[in-house]
Amino acid sequence: MFLQDYYKKIGGQSLTISFYFTFQAIAMTILFIYIKQDIVVVSIFLFLSFLYYFGSIYYLRKSIRVPIPVAQRKSEQTVGSYFLKQDRHFHFFFSPKGIAQYSTNMKKIKNGWELQLFFENNPRMFTTIKRKQRSFIIESLDYSIFGRIQMDGKLGYLYIGDTPIHLRNVHPYEWEVRIENRLFALMKIGWLPIAYTSTFPLNTPFIRFYESTETDIVMEGCLILFSLLHEIK
Numbered sequence: 001m002f003l004q005d006y007y008k009k010i011g012g013q014s015l016t017i018s019f020y021f022t023f024q025a026i027a028m029t030i031l032f033i034y035i036k037q038d039i040v041v042v043s044i045f046l047f048l049s050f051l052y053y054f055g056s057i058y059y060l061r062k063s064i065r066v067p068i069p070v071a072q073r074k075s076e077q078t079v080g081s082y083f084l085k086q087d088r089h090f091h092f093f094f095s096p097k098g099i100a101q102y103s104t105n106m107k108k109i110k111n112g113w114e115l116q117l118f119f120e121n122n123p124r125m126f127t128t129i130k131r132k133q134r135s136f137i138i139e140s141l142d143y144s145i146f147g148r149i150q151m152d153g154k155l156g157y158l159y160i161g162d163t164p165i166h167l168r169n170v171h172p173y174e175w176e177v178r179i180e181n182r183l184f185a186l187m188k189i190g191w192l193p194i195a196y197t198s199t200f201p202l203n204t205p206f207i208r209f210y211e212s213t214e215t216d217i218v219m220e221g222c223l224i225l226f227s228l229l230h231e232i233k
Helices: 003-034 042-065 068-072 217-232
Strands: 081-087 089-095 102-108 112-120 122-128 137-142 146-150 156-162 161-170 175-179 180-188 205-208
Touching: 003 042, 003 081, 003 089, 042 112, 042 122, 042 175, 068 102, 068 175, 081 217, 089 217, 102 217, 122 146, 137 217, 175 217, 180 217, 205 217
Parallel strands: none
Antiparallel strands: 081 089, 081 205, 089 102, 102 112, 112 122, 122 137, 137 146, 146 156, 156 161, 161 175, 175 180, 180 205
16 A cells, blocks of 8 residues: 555545534434424534544645655665554554555454454464453464563563564653564654654654564564554553
C-alpha cells in the first residue's frame, strides 16, 4: 500500500461514518418530532457527523499533499526504518518512501487477539495471544517462534531457535529490542526525524532496525511484537 492510498482510505471511512451519523440525526429528529420529545440529543449526532466530515476532508487533502520527494528518497536513507500507521484492524509499516510492504491484521477475540503478518499481501506469520496467558506461538512456513509479552507493554521476548530476542520499555514512549545485549531495533512515539514531519504526524510510531540479518524472520518477529505492543500499550 502507498501512503497516498492509506490517507484516501482513512478519508473515505471518515466520510462514511459522517453520513451514518447524519442519517441517525435525521431519523431521530423525525421520530422525536412525531412523539413530541425534545430533540436536543440530536445535536450529539450532528457534532459527530461534522467531526468525521472534517476529518475526512483532512485526510483526503493529505493524500493529495503527500510530498513527491517521498518516492525519491535515497535507499540508503530508508533501509531499516518504518512508520507505523493503523487502520481499524490493520497496522501498516510504511517505509520513508511511503510504501507499506509489511502489514499486520489484528482481530480481537475473547480474552485476546489473533494476529497475521503479511508481506505484499501474502501471509507470512500467524499467532494468537491471550490476555491472561501472555505467551504465544508464531507460526510461519518454516519456523515456530515462542514469544511472551506483558500486558503493560514493559517487557517481552521471542525465541527464534536458540536466539533470545528481548523487548524492553526504556522510556514511557520508547522501546528497544536487543539480541545478545546488542541494540537490534528501536520504536519511539512522539519523536520523528525532521525530514519526515511534513509527511507523517509527530505522534506516528517510528521504528528503526540497526542490524540486518540473513533472513527476514527476526525482523518479521519484531514487527509482530511492535504490533502487539501498539495494541496493548
